[in-house]
Amino acid sequence: MATILAISGSPSTVSRTRGVLQHVEARLRDDGHTVTSVAVRDLPAAPLLAGDKTDPAIRAVVDGIAAVDGLVVATPIYKAAYTGLLKALLDLLPQYAFAEKSVLPLATGGTTAHVLAIDYALRPVLTSLGAAHVAQGYFVLDRFLTAADTGEIVIDPAAATALFDIVDRFSWSLRAGRSLDPVG
Template structure:
């Protein structure tokens, strides 16, 4: 089962990018195939003009299509997810997240933006056909800490929420794998052949 980490921050490094990487590392330890895509790395002109002929754009859209789950991270600017992320989501086909599990993440400056993911991003993910959009994880600047040697650290409520999000996504992938594995081992359906009797 493959998971795409989709970063929507225009800055490097960023709190949302660090949170995304942390969750990706935890999921990789569980044996999932992890691929990372930072939208800021795509060619700006091709992204803004929706140039599907650009190889980088084609590869990015195909990366979404190939994943069973997508973890999306964005900072919150002016009570919404970034325009950079919106530009990329607009490139996806109408059913670009069909059958996929999605875990949204966001970081912001304070508690005022806690519901921004649910009001701004969740409807877009659902409109793209996501099979399941899990409970959003939002952390403000006071809840995330960064140390050059120890890395990312959370306060207790966010640590619990991050673990819950990882557990929910893992459980969803386990359930998603079940029907696919069952379908893979089912014998092909044989249609009865009519026996011709000699005249």
């Protein structure tokens, strides 16, 4: 099976985006993939903002990206774009850091006005990093995400069904070693 790095671009300690990503990670693990994750907010701020690739934590992320077959990149949408925190990480990566990799973009946000941010803001950057395939992304509206008493994010069943359909297609493409979705 494939190795996957899940990247959370949320700056929040309590994050709906991170909660969605945890569900996606579990789904991919259940399908037999090896999944590791990184929250960009946990990286050291000064080296991240300075683009210091010699910092051990930054180096570990860059090396981790190089070592995996696929990536899941998740971000909240603020002001019709992905977070500046995620941008800081993407900016310090080598030009073709995503070469020969499949990438699944995911986003959360409060309004349907931001649904196209995946295609118009995030997808071009992922493509410019050389991704072999940027899978169909998915945007989850905040109103479909609630926090359980345990702190876990619960996804509305209808939104979860659509999300997991996208995740399953991504998983299939990685399992098959293909850069195409099974449908279309």
